[in-house]
Amino acid sequence: MLWLTGATGQEVHSIDGTALGRVIDLTVRLDPQRPIPFVARLLLEQGQGTSVLVDWSRVTQFEHDRVELRNGDLGSGFPAVAVSVQLGVDELLLCRDVLDTQIVDVVGHRLARVADVALARTADDRLEVLAVEVGFHRVLERLGLRWLADRSADESISWADLHLTSDRGHLVQLGSPASAVHRLTDGDLAALVARLDLDAATEVLDAAGPARTAGAITHATLPVGERLLRALPDDSRALVLEQMPADHAHRWRHRVRHQRPLRGRRFFRGAGWRHRHGTPRHPNSAGTDGSGAR
Numbered sequence: 001m002l003w004l005t006g007a008t009g010q011e012v013h014s015i016d017g018t019a020l021g022r023v024i025d026l027t028v029r030l031d032p033q034r035p036i037p038f039v040a041r042l043l044l045e046q047g048q049g050t051s052v053l054v055d056w057s058r059v060t061q062f063e064h065d066r067v068e069l070r071n072g073d074l075g076s077g078f079p080a081v082a083v084s085v086q087l088g089v090d091e092l093l094l095c096r097d098v099l100d101t102q103i104v105d106v107v108g109h110r111l112a113r114v115a116d117v118a119l120a121r122t123a124d125d126r127l128e129v130l131a132v133e134v135g136f137h138r139v140l141e142r143l144g145l146r147w148l149a150d151r152s153a154d155e156s157i158s159w160a161d162l163h164l165t166s167d168r169g170h171l172v173q174l175g176s177p178a179s180a181v182h183r184l185t186d187g188d189l190a191a192l193v194a195r196l197d198l199d200a201a202t203e204v205l206d207a208a209g210p211a212r213t214a215g216a217i218t219h220a221t222l223p224v225g226e227r228l229l230r231a232l233p234d235d236s237r238a239l240v241l242e243q244m245p246a247d248h249a250h251r252w253r254h255r256v257r258h259q260r261p262l263r264g265r266r267f268f269r270g271a272g273w274r275h276r277h278g279t280p281r282h283p284n285s286a287g288t289d290g291s292g293a294r
Helices: 080-086 136-142 165-174 187-193 198-208 210-219 222-231 234-242 246-260
Strands: 011-014 019-029 041-047 049-056 057-060 068-069 091-093 102-105 110-113 116-121 126-134 155-156 162-163
Touching: 011 091, 019 049, 041 091, 041 246, 091 116, 091 165, 162 165, 165 198, 187 210, 187 222, 198 210, 198 222, 210 222, 210 234, 222 246, 234 246
Parallel strands: 011 068
Antiparallel strands: 011 019, 019 041, 019 091, 041 049, 057 068, 102 110, 102 162, 116 126, 126 155
8 A cells, every 4th residue: 555645756767767757746537437536647747847747557667765657758748837727627636635635524424634645556556546544643654753653543534435625626526426425315415514615515515406405404403504595596595495395495484584694603613614715616727726725
C-alpha cells in the first residue's frame, strides 16, 4: 500500500534517466461502473510555473522513492494556475480536492478531515484509491513524530462511504452515479445535508429530486428541514411538498409561510449553513484551488 503524501513530491525520470519534473498530484476519474476509482493521471511540475498531466499508461515504475515514465514527448504544458480547465468533468485531484479537506462519513454520520489517502496496487499494476485516513495517527507520521503516532490508532473511511465537501469534489461526486450520495436512504440523506453548507446541501437535494428531498426533510430535525425548505426556489419547494403526505405538507407550508426565518449560531453544524460567495462553483473553473474552505 502507498500513502498519497508519500507518493507525491518526488522527482520523475524517463527510462533513459532524463529528469522530467516533480509529481505534485494524482488524478482520479469517478467511473459509474466502479465505486473504487483508479489513479488516472499524474500532475507534474516542470518548473517556471508550468505543469503537465501524464496518463497512467506512461508509468513504468511508481514507488515512494522513484517514479519512472516511458520515453517520449509528454505533450504541451500549461500554466500551473490553469490546472482545473485541463481536467475532465469526472476528474479530481487527490491532493488538492481530497487531502486535508473535510469529508462527510455517510455511514457514521459525521464530519472528518482527511489526513491521508490510501492507495493500493492492482493485479494489472494500476493504483486504486481504497480509503482516506482521518485519524491523528497519519498527521503525526507526516510531521515525523512516528514515536508518538505509534500510540494512536488508525482510523479510515472507505472511499465508497464518503462525500467530499471541497467545491470540485462535491460537484463531481454529484455528477457520478457511483458516488455514495446517490445510494443513501432518506435518513442518511438527511444526515448528510445537515452537515453540508447551505449551498452544497441544496445542490445535493436538487440532484436527489423532489421525492427523495421530501423523504430527507421528513427525517431531518425541524430546524434543518425548515432551513432547507426556505433555501429551495419556490417552484422546487412546491414540487417537494407535493411528494409529502397531505398533513405533513400542510404543516410545512404553514410553517414556512408564517414562521420567521431561523437565525442564530445554534443552527450552524461543522462547516455548515454558510452561503458561499465569490469564486464560481463550476468544476472546470480555472484556478489552482477548487476546494473551497478547508
